[in-house]
Amino acid sequence: MARGVAKRRATLGAQGQHLGEALSLERKLELYYWMRLTRTLEERLVALYRQTKVVGGLFRSLGQEADAVGSCYALESRDVMSPLIRNMGAMLVKGATPVEILKQYMARGDSPTRGRELNIHFGDIGEAGRTRGFLGQISPLGDMVPVMAGVTMTFKMRGEDRVGLVYVGDGATSTGAFHEGINFAAVQRLPLVVIVENNGYAYSTPTSKQTAAAQFVDKAIGYGVYGEQVDGNDVLAVYDCTRRAVDRARAGEGVSLLEFMTYRRKGHAEHDNQSYVPAGEIERWAEENDPIDRFVRVLLDREKVGQDALDAIDARIVREIDAATDVAEASPLPQPLDALLGVYADPPAEHPLWFREGADVSSLGRERPEGWGTWDPSKGGAR
Amino acid sequence: MARGVAKRRATLGAQGQHLGEALSLERKLELYYWMRLTRTLEERLVALYRQTKVVGGLFRSLGQEADAVGSCYALESRDVMSPLIRNMGAMLVKGATPVEILKQYMARGDSPTRGRELNIHFGDIGEAGRTRGFLGQISPLGDMVPVMAGVTMTFKMRGEDRVGLVYVGDGATSTGAFHEGINFAAVQRLPLVVIVENNGYAYSTPTSKQTAAAQFVDKAIGYGVYGEQVDGNDVLAVYDCTRRAVDRARAGEGVSLLEFMTYRRKGHAEHDNQSYVPAGEIERWAEENDPIDRFVRVLLDREKVGQDALDAIDARIVREIDAATDVAEASPLPQPLDALLGVYADPPAEHPLWFREGADVSSLGRERPEGWGTWDPSKGGAR
Amino acid sequence: MAEITYLEAIREALFEEMARDENVFMLGEDIGAFGGAFKVTEGLMARYGEQRVIDAPISEIAIVGAAAGAAHMGMRPVVEMQFIDFLANAYDMLTNYVATARYRAFLPCPMVVRGPSGGYVRGGPFHSQNPEAGFIHTPGLKVVYPATAEDAKGLMKAAIRDDDCVLFFEHKYLYRRIKGVMPAGDHVVPIGKARTARDGRDLSIITYAATVHKALEAAERLQAEDGLSVEVIDLRTLSPLDDEAIFATVRKTNRVLIVHEDTRTGGIAGEITARINESCFAHLDAPVLRVTAHDIPLPYAPALEDFVLPQTDDIILAARRLAAW
Amino acid sequence: MAEITYLEAIREALFEEMARDENVFMLGEDIGAFGGAFKVTEGLMARYGEQRVIDAPISEIAIVGAAAGAAHMGMRPVVEMQFIDFLANAYDMLTNYVATARYRAFLPCPMVVRGPSGGYVRGGPFHSQNPEAGFIHTPGLKVVYPATAEDAKGLMKAAIRDDDCVLFFEHKYLYRRIKGVMPAGDHVVPIGKARTARDGRDLSIITYAATVHKALEAAERLQAEDGLSVEVIDLRTLSPLDDEAIFATVRKTNRVLIVHEDTRTGGIAGEITARINESCFAHLDAPVLRVTAHDIPLPYAPALEDFVLPQTDDIILAARRLAAW
Numbered sequence A, B: 001m002a003r004g005v006a007k008r009r010a011t012l013g014a015q016g017q018h019l020g021e022a023l024s025l026e027r028k029l030e031l032y033y034w035m036r037l038t039r040t041l042e043e044r045l046v047a048l049y050r051q052t053k054v055v056g057g058l059f060r061s062l063g064q065e066a067d068a069v070g071s072c073y074a075l076e077s078r079d080v081m082s083p084l085i086r087n088m089g090a091m092l093v094k095g096a097t098p099v100e101i102l103k104q105y106m107a108r109g110d111s112p113t114r115g116r117e118l119n120i121h122f123g124d125i126g127e128a129g130r131t132r133g134f135l136g137q138i139s140p141l142g143d144m145v146p147v148m149a150g151v152t153m154t155f156k157m158r159g160e161d162r163v164g165l166v167y168v169g170d171g172a173t174s175t176g177a178f179h180e181g182i183n184f185a186a187v188q189r190l191p192l193v194v195i196v197e198n199n200g201y202a203y204s205t206p207t208s209k210q211t212a213a214a215q216f217v218d219k220a221i222g223y224g225v226y227g228e229q230v231d232g233n234d235v236l237a238v239y240d241c242t243r244r245a246v247d248r249a250r251a252g253e254g255v256s257l258l259e260f261m262t263y264r265r266k267g268h269a270e271h272d273n274q275s276y277v278p279a280g281e282i283e284r285w286a287e288e289n290d291p292i293d294r295f296v297r298v299l300l301d302r303e304k305v306g307q308d309a310l311d312a313i314d315a316r317i318v319r320e321i322d323a324a325t326d327v328a329e330a331s332p333l334p335q336p337l338d339a340l341l342g343v344y345a346d347p348p349a350e351h352p353l354w355f356r357e358g359a360d361v362s363s364l365g366r367e368r369p370e371g372w373g374t375w376d377p378s379k380g381g382a383r
Numbered sequence C, D: 001m002a003e004i005t006y007l008e009a010i011r012e013a014l015f016e017e018m019a020r021d022e023n024v025f026m027l028g029e030d031i032g033a034f035g036g037a038f039k040v041t042e043g044l045m046a047r048y049g050e051q052r053v054i055d056a057p058i059s060e061i062a063i064v065g066a067a068a069g070a071a072h073m074g075m076r077p078v079v080e081m082q083f084i085d086f087l088a089n090a091y092d093m094l095t096n097y098v099a100t101a102r103y104r105a106f107l108p109c110p111m112v113v114r115g116p117s118g119g120y121v122r123g124g125p126f127h128s129q130n131p132e133a134g135f136i137h138t139p140g141l142k143v144v145y146p147a148t149a150e151d152a153k154g155l156m157k158a159a160i161r162d163d164d165c166v167l168f169f170e171h172k173y174l175y176r177r178i179k180g181v182m183p184a185g186d187h188v189v190p191i192g193k194a195r196t197a198r199d200g201r202d203l204s205i206i207t208y209a210a211t212v213h214k215a216l217e218a219a220e221r222l223q224a225e226d227g228l229s230v231e232v233i234d235l236r237t238l239s240p241l242d243d244e245a246i247f248a249t250v251r252k253t254n255r256v257l258i259v260h261e262d263t264r265t266g267g268i269a270g271e272i273t274a275r276i277n278e279s280c281f282a283h284l285d286a287p288v289l290r291v292t293a294h295d296i297p298l299p300y301a302p303a304l305e306d307f308v309l310p311q312t313d314d315i316i317l318a319a320r321r322l323a324a325w
């Protein structure tokens, strides 16, 4: 792998991680905040899951927080990001709120998708400033790459100074959608950053059964795009590498393919017992390569931050999540008839089928959200 | 491009074209025969097309004969090859007969597909020896790569000493099917050679709008497979390069991706006027880089073959094609009711719909071809 | 006013909509300088430039997906499938991503996916398909399939202006064979409304696309030879279906023949039969009958293709059976 | 003999067929050591090795295409879609390449594509689908969808032995909820034959998969509460349809309710209605009625999913309407 990295670095001329280092202490503490918020919020979700308050599966990004947070932190608020299931951290950085995420997992009626779609499969895109710029994925893997090619194509057509970023897993690189999408974007020289999160597994499938390539970044040359590989558990290096690609995109230099080396410490979803993982592997990553522990050491040792400062942030996060949980738990469940709304713009609602004639449709037609609708720009929200 | 070639050659260590040079004169003359047969047969098809005896479109490989013939010539008869529309030469080398091809283009009832499918969309695969080992494609581009992955997977499962070869165009490399298929084959280390015929255009689309890569062979490293680029109009170099990849596959070294640099001198199909081609480009290739002219010079100058020997081959080819044309033109058209046969193994025939009750179905159920059925192993056929 | 072909009518609609709305753009394979495999987009790039008439790599997933992304951002993409058969290559993107976008995520996805469809042209199994059934079955998509030049233009303009994804089937057999005079002004034909192609009293033929013309031919002959008054309904839009128009003709003639070029099993005739059955059972004097293609991949040789596809004589035979019921 | 679940019955069939025929092999995502997302293939790799139980990259096009290539060469691939919803990603390969292989090119293509399908499990829009309609509409494919453990095993064995491609839908709601005792010996259930799940005189419910159990529950209650004798036909195979069994029950009860979990428009109920209409019109005392899902992408919240999908009470209401016609 080192060889690979070296070669890429050499041929593609990345420059260490000075952009990350150069961040002010305040911004570095923001990075810490987002990573810790991600982890703590997921832990809260686990608790709710155990209480069977979560509908459906629960997906963790334990150990991948630096990859999601550090990369999305390199975007401006006007930019657009499309996450994967393990990019809750990126969603938070881009402005998704814990309340929204909790409501989504609990399938509440006033959640961003009104209980229609799962977990972080929601978003908020459109005009810069009026939207936060994230686009939730759908389950079929790879599909968001072509879609984000289309989103960034509009930036180019309109001469907007905006960039797109899309995440795919090591497994998703095998899909036709990934291939067609990145190739399309490369040919059109679109301002798109494609991040391959190599966390070692696709469900139970190790990377060795996903590709014969020495590394995913080797695909860059085959698409004629800029490529870089980075330690995905070093949040400053991740920021640095992503920022460089984002700047290239902004400068009209087109697509980048970035490979983040990280590790999926939890199962594919909560139910997965990871029987397929070699003994000790998870523990080793947890002990030696936890992205938060690593960054805490940087903050304490190199940045001379006091432990009390970090404790204060942690405490603030717990308060925020407690408050968010209360709001989410108090929020209403969807009403059956809501199911009939908004399959089409016109007609605005479907009719109940004849054998549901009883159904009271008087309530129908109320809800006509303009956008994702759960976020109030005036109230704001992170970034 | 030179840079690219050099780099590939360097990193992947191809070794000139000695395997081609090393062929006996007799075999070199076979190469000449196949290339000339391809061109002459296509010219005959053009004549028949002008007489409206061809049903549907006509596709030419003018100027690409070396690529199709030289590569397929590197296979053994037990190996399996899947052609594209411009690989009639490869079909002939693998044993498809001019009569079969003429009947296909004329949609005859005793053509290999009984008038159900077009042009060279037919094949003959299965047991080594009992079949000629070619598998006709379907129209959706890229689909044959996964299918040939499956064919070669059986070679590996059964420990058979057989290799597969599949052609894709520069345009087809953009499809999800190509990507998923070659990646699948690479991971499984299947004995498959994937040839990208870079003839500069996909219908009207130049290569620059198909990929941002400097060259298609650059995709090899991203799939973790052996890659080589070669002058597709030098039949000996093509043979040499393909033979090397075939030998690797046979030796269990897995997939190769070969890029053949060639040029499509005719339109996508006969109807295409090539308005999109820069002035002089076609003429330049015709004058300076015709694969048959080039090989004739090799034969005359370096191999000291007499012009009369080549003329004799040309004359023989004309006789063969005249005879084949007579057979094909005399062959029967399909009968309407034949349409009902063989959608499923069981039932063997569909019923005419009620509004065709009149139809005489007494003739049905006769034809149950075992395989492609138009080729008689005992009678043989080329190779 | 001069007559123009079905194909020219579509092109005219594209020109007018690109002029009307700068958010409209074209995306597809070989549609730019070349003007597309059937020349439908000819002249658009010269007029509107490479930014709005984009040649794509051979990647239907990317083309449809990119159109969806652009549509989310307020653009109005018009995508060409070089042959409508290749919708199959983008089936996931269309049915899973595009069709559900508004419902699952309040994402507007106004886009048109258009292309040449249909048989009777010796195109073989992969250049002759009528794959509408799979998309009519997909909530969130709309499907139109015009039979006349006037409707081809008017429905294209409506499709481009629709706020959801519309699949626009262009029958390649009709491209240059059918002509019409375009109504003056901004000619828009509403999506979801069928058309009475011929008035009649004795029985109704419900159909669309190329078989509308076969049905009209059959109706003429039935009038002349049998004195039968046959009504022909051209559905024009397949999703959403115009139930009112369908039920009205059933109540009027009490005898219905449904004709489509698509294969029989699972074709739209089944759905229409079920709706008639549910809503007009008491008005049926005879069973609803179907004339369709056989359940066979479309073969290429003329004799075979002609056998598999429905022909005018088949419609006549079926209509007589129905009238005599 | 001990009862086993629907899921275990499928697994048993896979074990037995791999033992019977060395050409049978498994291909899919996470099916090897992990045993598949639902553990259907658990233990197969341990028993038969990596050569015959192959973990593939996430590439449905490649998986289906490779299976087809292997099938041409005499193998009998059994492919798992991690969720049947992902058939959409291989739609071109299945409907264009696989379905037409025998017809267009005399290429045998014996293979099974199986996977978990269906809703009532809070899976959301992409893990709950019933996409059978698009494949029933495709000549060259066969489609089976068992409702019982016995049929799950017997149909899987028949599917693996069939000389054409069979799509095998496994309803994930039934995986562990339904149990049965397997008949002794080589238990093969023929493809193309429906089953009378319950005998009745007054009206017939034609259905398949999970809704068979809702129909049986409804029948019980209709018997108890209304004294109605309801016949329930479990189609088991959706392509080819068992016309004889369908027509027989129509002639017997003269009243038909078709129930499916799939969305309404373009669902198989339309095709069945058309066939009944064509062949049994005179035997119908009432219109054929349909109870189906609403035409809506399946939402994830329980209250929404339950509203969109057909429920037992809906069947009861519809049956009463039909009986009172």
Ligand SMILES: Cc1ncc(C[n+]2csc(CCOP(=O)(O)OP(=O)(O)O)c2C)c(N)n1
Residues within 6 Å of the ligand: A084, A086, A139, A140, A141, A168, A169, A170, A171, A172, A173, A175, A197, A199, A201, A202, A203, A264, A268, D029, D058, D059, D060, D082, D086, D089
């Ligand atoms: C096209 C498609 N096939 C299969 C699946 C089922 N599936 C969901 S997640 C997953 C594994 C994804 O692995 P990877 O891309 O590496 O992402 P990670 O979970 O490791 O973050 C699979 C196979 C899917 N969602 N889409």
Ligand SMILES: Cc1ncc(C[n+]2csc(CCOP(=O)(O)OP(=O)(O)O)c2C)c(N)n1
Residues within 6 Å of the ligand: B084, B086, B139, B140, B141, B168, B169, B170, B171, B172, B173, B175, B197, B199, B201, B202, B203, B264, B268, C029, C058, C059, C060, C082, C086, C089
């Ligand atoms: C999936 C798919 N999309 C579009 C087409 C229409 N089409 C047929 S051939 C062709 C161009 C192929 O170009 P290339 O792959 O370079 O092969 P060449 O004709 O140059 O040999 C196109 C776009 C197709 N057959 N399949």
Ligand SMILES: [Mg+2]
Residues within 6 Å of the ligand: A169, A170, A171, A197, A198, A199, A200, A201, A202, A203, A264
């Ligand atoms: Mg992964």
Ligand SMILES: [Mg+2]
Residues within 6 Å of the ligand: B169, B170, B171, B197, B198, B199, B200, B201, B202, B203, B264
């Ligand atoms: Mg080409």
